[in-house]
Amino acid sequence: MAEPKAAMDINIPNAARVYDYSLGGSHNFEADRQAAEYMFTLVPSTRKWVRLLRMFLHDAAQELSDQGFDMFLDLASGLPTVEHIHSTVPNAKVIYVDNDPVVVNYGKEILGDNPHVRFLEEDIRNIDAVLSSPVIQEVFGNHRRVAIGLNGVTVFLSDEEIQRIMRATYDWAASGSKMFVTWETQAEGAMTPQWGQFLGMFDQMGSPMHLIPEAKARELVKPWHVDERDFRPITEWLGLKDYITEQDREGVGLEFYGVYLTKP
Numbered sequence: 001m002a003e004p005k006a007a008m009d010i011n012i013p014n015a016a017r018v019y020d021y022s023l024g025g026s027h028n029f030e031a032d033r034q035a036a037e038y039m040f041t042l043v044p045s046t047r048k049w050v051r052l053l054r055m056f057l058h059d060a061a062q063e064l065s066d067q068g069f070d071m072f073l074d075l076a077s078g079l080p081t082v083e084h085i086h087s088t089v090p091n092a093k094v095i096y097v098d099n100d101p102v103v104v105n106y107g108k109e110i111l112g113d114n115p116h117v118r119f120l121e122e123d124i125r126n127i128d129a130v131l132s133s134p135v136i137q138e139v140f141g142n143h144r145r146v147a148i149g150l151n152g153v154t155v156f157l158s159d160e161e162i163q164r165i166m167r168a169t170y171d172w173a174a175s176g177s178k179m180f181v182t183w184e185t186q187a188e189g190a191m192t193p194q195w196g197q198f199l200g201m202f203d204q205m206g207s208p209m210h211l212i213p214e215a216k217a218r219e220l221v222k223p224w225h226v227d228e229r230d231f232r233p234i235t236e237w238l239g240l241k242d243y244i245t246e247q248d249r250e251g252v253g254l255e256f257y258g259v260y261l262t263k264p
C-alpha cells in the first residue's frame, strides 16, 4: 500500500494497524505484520477472536440501522476499515472516536471527504469531553436518540472507567437510545505461559488488558438496561456456534460476549 501522508512511523508496530492486519485488512505495514504474526504464535486463535469482534460490530450497525437508527457514536473505533459502521450503513451519520493520533490521522485519510462521517481524537475515559465536543452538535444537531458503540475496548478499561462511561452516556442519551458492547472474558484466575506472555506484550505497549468474568460485566453496564436477548457469546449472535473450538479458548476459557443495552 502507498505510504500515508499523515506523520507516522511505519517501522514501529501500531496496535490499530496490527488489528487491521489480524482482520485481513490492507492498512498495515511490515512491522505491524511481524508483530501480529508473533502474537499468533503465542495465541493462535487471535485472528478468529478479532474477526468475531468486527463481525459483531458490522451486524450491530446493520441491525440498529434496520431499527431506524441513523446516528452512531462509536467509542474507541480503531481504523475505519473492514466493514466498519460507515461502510455498513453508508447513509448514517457517524462519529468515530479514538485516542490514538495515528489511528485518527490515518482514519481521516481513509474516510476522505465523506460528509456523513467525522473522526474525533479523544480519550473515552474523558467521556464528558467526548459528549460535550462541538463535533457532536455539528453532526447530530440536537438529536440525542443515538446508537452508541463500545466494541473491543472494555478489556483496556478499568471497572471504574467502564462505570463512568456507562453512567455518562446514559445521562446524555435520549430515551430510546441503544448501546452495543463487546466483552472479552476468561475463566477467573486461569493462566498459561503463552497467555501470560501475550498479556505481557500489551503491558509493554502501555495498554494492559484485564479480562473480566461475565457476571462482573453485568454489574458494570448499569444504569443501562440489558435487552431481552441478554448477554450472549458473539458466536451465538452470529450463528457461528462451531467457529470457536476448545483449543481456541487457549486453556484460559476465553469467551467473547456481545450485548445490546437500552435506555427506556
Ligand SMILES: C[S@@+](CC[C@H](N)C(=O)[O-])C[C@H]1O[C@@H](n2cnc3c(N)ncnc32)[C@H](O)[C@@H]1O
Binding pocket: 015, 016, 019, 053, 054, 057, 075, 076, 077, 078, 079, 097, 098, 099, 100, 103, 122, 123, 124, 125, 150, 151, 152, 153, 156
Ligand atoms: C481492539 S481495537 C477495537 C476497534 C473497533 N472498535 C472494533 O471493535 O473492531 C481498540 C481501539 O480502541 C482504542 N482505544 C483504546 N483505549 C482507548 C481510550 N481510552 N480512548 C479512546 N480509544 C481507545 C485503540 O486506540 C484502538 O484503536
